[in-house]
Amino acid sequence: xxxxxxxxxIAGAAQDEFKALIALSxxxxxxxxxxLGGAHIEHCLERLSLSMREGHDxxxxxxxxxxxxxxxxxxxxxxxxxxxxxxxxNAREALNLAREITExxxxxxxxxxxxxxxxxxxxxxxxxxxDAAKDSLVREAEVAAQAVNKPAPIPPAPRPQPKARAxxxxxxxxxxxxx
Numbered sequence: 001x002x003x004x005x006x007x008x009x010i011a012g013a014a015q016d017e018f019k020a021l022i023a024l025s026x027x028x029x030x031x032x033x034x035x036l037g038g039a040h041i042e043h044c045l046e047r048l049s050l051s052m053r054e055g056h057d058x059x060x061x062x063x064x065x066x067x068x069x070x071x072x073x074x075x076x077x078x079x080x081x082x083x084x085x086x087x088x089x090n091a092r093e094a095l096n097l098a099r100e101i102t103e104x105x106x107x108x109x110x111x112x113x114x115x116x117x118x119x120x121x122x123x124x125x126x127x128x129x130x131d132a133a134k135d136s137l138v139r140e141a142e143v144a145a146q147a148v149n150k151p152a153p154i155p156p157a158p159r160p161q162p163k164a165r166a167x168x169x170x171x172x173x174x175x176x177x178x179x
Contacts, residue, residue: 030133031125055089
Protein backbone atom coordinates (compact mmCIF):
# COMPACT_ATOMS: atom_id res chain seq x y z
CA UNK A 1 0.00 0.00 0.00
CA UNK A 2 1.40 3.42 -0.90
CA UNK A 3 0.82 6.73 0.80
CA UNK A 4 0.19 9.48 -1.76
CA UNK A 5 1.25 12.13 0.77
CA UNK A 6 4.78 10.80 1.21
CA UNK A 7 7.62 12.35 -0.80
CA UNK A 8 8.14 9.08 -2.66
CA UNK A 9 4.52 9.13 -3.84
CA ILE A 10 4.81 12.55 -5.43
CA ALA A 11 6.17 12.56 -8.98
CA GLY A 12 7.61 15.06 -11.44
CA ALA A 13 7.18 18.79 -11.00
CA ALA A 14 5.09 18.31 -7.88
CA GLN A 15 8.03 16.57 -6.25
CA ASP A 16 10.31 19.51 -7.06
CA GLU A 17 7.83 21.91 -5.46
CA PHE A 18 7.51 19.67 -2.42
CA LYS A 19 11.28 19.54 -2.04
CA ALA A 20 11.48 23.34 -2.47
CA LEU A 21 9.17 23.90 0.47
CA ILE A 22 11.24 21.52 2.58
CA ALA A 23 14.41 23.28 1.42
CA LEU A 24 13.11 26.53 2.98
CA SER A 25 14.30 25.09 6.27
CA UNK A 26 17.93 25.47 5.13
CA UNK A 27 19.65 28.81 5.70
CA UNK A 28 20.91 29.29 2.13
CA UNK A 29 17.55 28.68 0.45
CA UNK A 30 15.73 30.74 3.09
CA UNK A 31 18.18 33.61 2.54
CA UNK A 32 17.64 33.51 -1.23
CA UNK A 33 13.88 33.35 -0.65
CA UNK A 34 14.03 36.46 1.55
CA UNK A 35 16.29 38.20 -0.96
CA LEU A 36 13.82 37.55 -3.79
CA GLY A 37 10.96 39.21 -1.88
CA GLY A 38 9.91 36.54 0.56
CA ALA A 39 10.28 38.95 3.49
CA HIS A 40 7.31 40.96 2.24
CA ILE A 41 5.27 37.79 1.73
CA GLU A 42 6.10 36.61 5.26
CA HIS A 43 5.14 40.01 6.68
CA CYS A 44 1.78 39.95 4.88
CA LEU A 45 1.10 36.36 5.96
CA GLU A 46 1.87 37.22 9.58
CA ARG A 47 -0.41 40.28 9.47
CA LEU A 48 -3.29 38.33 7.94
CA SER A 49 -2.81 35.42 10.35
CA LEU A 50 -2.91 37.82 13.29
CA SER A 51 -6.17 39.28 11.98
CA MET A 52 -7.65 35.80 11.68
CA ARG A 53 -6.55 34.84 15.22
CA GLU A 54 -8.00 38.03 16.72
CA GLY A 55 -11.23 37.58 14.79
CA HIS A 56 -11.46 33.96 15.90
CA ASP A 57 -10.94 34.89 19.56
CA UNK A 58 -13.53 37.66 19.45
CA UNK A 59 -16.04 35.30 17.83
CA UNK A 60 -15.43 32.71 20.55
CA UNK A 61 -16.04 35.38 23.21
CA UNK A 62 -19.22 36.46 21.40
CA UNK A 63 -20.54 32.89 21.34
CA UNK A 64 -19.68 32.43 25.03
CA UNK A 65 -21.61 35.59 25.90
CA UNK A 66 -24.60 34.45 23.84
CA UNK A 67 -24.60 31.05 25.55
CA UNK A 68 -24.32 32.51 29.06
CA UNK A 69 -27.09 35.03 28.35
CA UNK A 70 -29.39 32.33 27.01
CA UNK A 71 -28.74 30.07 30.02
CA UNK A 72 -29.37 32.93 32.47
CA UNK A 73 -32.60 33.93 30.71
CA UNK A 74 -33.82 30.33 30.86
CA UNK A 75 -33.38 30.47 34.65
CA UNK A 76 -34.89 33.96 35.08
CA UNK A 77 -36.86 35.46 32.16
CA UNK A 78 -36.95 38.89 33.82
CA UNK A 79 -33.22 39.43 33.22
CA UNK A 80 -32.14 42.23 30.92
CA UNK A 81 -29.57 41.27 28.27
CA UNK A 82 -26.09 42.72 28.82
CA UNK A 83 -24.20 44.67 26.19
CA UNK A 84 -22.40 42.13 24.04
CA UNK A 85 -19.13 42.36 22.19
CA UNK A 86 -19.61 42.09 18.44
CA UNK A 87 -17.23 39.75 16.59
CA UNK A 88 -14.25 41.53 15.05
CA UNK A 89 -14.72 39.69 11.73
CA ASN A 90 -17.90 38.79 9.96
CA ALA A 91 -18.13 35.72 7.73
CA ARG A 92 -17.39 37.60 4.50
CA GLU A 93 -14.26 39.22 5.96
CA ALA A 94 -13.03 35.86 7.25
CA LEU A 95 -13.52 34.28 3.83
CA ASN A 96 -11.69 37.17 2.13
CA LEU A 97 -8.80 36.80 4.59
CA ALA A 98 -8.67 33.06 3.92
CA ARG A 99 -8.58 33.71 0.16
CA GLU A 100 -5.75 36.24 0.55
CA ILE A 101 -3.77 33.84 2.74
CA THR A 102 -4.24 31.09 0.15
CA GLU A 103 -2.99 33.35 -2.65
CA UNK A 104 0.03 34.40 -0.58
CA UNK A 105 0.84 30.77 0.24
CA UNK A 106 0.75 29.96 -3.49
CA UNK A 107 3.10 32.86 -4.16
CA UNK A 108 5.35 31.69 -1.33
CA UNK A 109 5.48 28.19 -2.85
CA UNK A 110 6.48 29.57 -6.26
CA UNK A 111 9.13 31.83 -4.77
CA UNK A 112 10.50 28.96 -2.66
CA UNK A 113 10.80 26.84 -5.81
CA UNK A 114 12.69 29.63 -7.55
CA UNK A 115 14.99 30.08 -4.53
CA UNK A 116 15.70 26.33 -4.38
CA UNK A 117 16.57 26.28 -8.08
CA UNK A 118 18.87 29.27 -7.63
CA UNK A 119 20.58 27.62 -4.65
CA UNK A 120 21.03 24.47 -6.73
CA UNK A 121 22.60 26.56 -9.49
CA UNK A 122 25.18 27.93 -7.04
CA UNK A 123 23.84 31.47 -6.42
CA UNK A 124 25.00 32.81 -3.07
CA UNK A 125 22.75 35.14 -1.02
CA UNK A 126 23.94 38.44 0.48
CA UNK A 127 25.32 38.38 4.03
CA UNK A 128 22.46 40.39 5.58
CA UNK A 129 19.92 37.96 4.13
CA UNK A 130 21.81 35.02 5.64
CA ASP A 131 21.52 36.66 9.08
CA ALA A 132 17.83 37.40 8.47
CA ALA A 133 17.27 33.79 7.39
CA LYS A 134 18.80 32.47 10.61
CA ASP A 135 16.56 34.78 12.65
CA SER A 136 13.57 33.76 10.56
CA LEU A 137 14.19 30.06 11.16
CA VAL A 138 14.48 30.61 14.92
CA ARG A 139 11.27 32.66 14.95
CA GLU A 140 9.47 30.01 12.90
CA ALA A 141 10.54 27.30 15.37
CA GLU A 142 9.19 29.38 18.27
CA VAL A 143 5.85 29.87 16.49
CA ALA A 144 5.63 26.14 15.83
CA ALA A 145 6.31 25.42 19.50
CA GLN A 146 3.56 27.85 20.57
CA ALA A 147 1.09 26.29 18.15
CA VAL A 148 1.34 23.02 20.07
CA ASN A 149 0.27 24.72 23.31
CA LYS A 150 -3.39 24.93 24.18
CA PRO A 151 -5.19 28.16 23.26
CA ALA A 152 -6.07 30.58 26.02
CA PRO A 153 -9.42 29.90 27.67
CA ILE A 154 -12.40 31.97 26.66
CA PRO A 155 -13.01 34.80 29.13
CA PRO A 156 -16.27 34.45 31.02
CA ALA A 157 -19.26 36.28 29.65
CA PRO A 158 -20.85 39.03 31.75
CA ARG A 159 -23.83 37.86 33.76
CA PRO A 160 -27.13 39.56 33.00
CA GLN A 161 -28.55 41.70 35.79
CA PRO A 162 -32.16 41.94 36.92
CA LYS A 163 -33.97 44.96 35.45
CA ALA A 164 -34.19 46.76 38.78
CA ARG A 165 -30.41 46.68 39.23
CA ALA A 166 -29.84 47.83 35.64
CA UNK A 167 -32.14 50.85 36.14
CA UNK A 168 -30.43 51.68 39.44
CA UNK A 169 -26.99 51.46 37.78
CA UNK A 170 -28.13 53.84 35.02
CA UNK A 171 -29.33 56.47 37.54
CA UNK A 172 -26.03 56.21 39.42
CA UNK A 173 -24.11 57.82 36.53
CA UNK A 174 -22.98 61.46 37.00
CA UNK A 175 -25.00 62.67 34.00
CA UNK A 176 -28.18 61.16 35.44
CA UNK A 177 -27.47 62.63 38.87
CA UNK A 178 -27.03 66.11 37.37
CA UNK A 179 -30.41 65.90 35.63
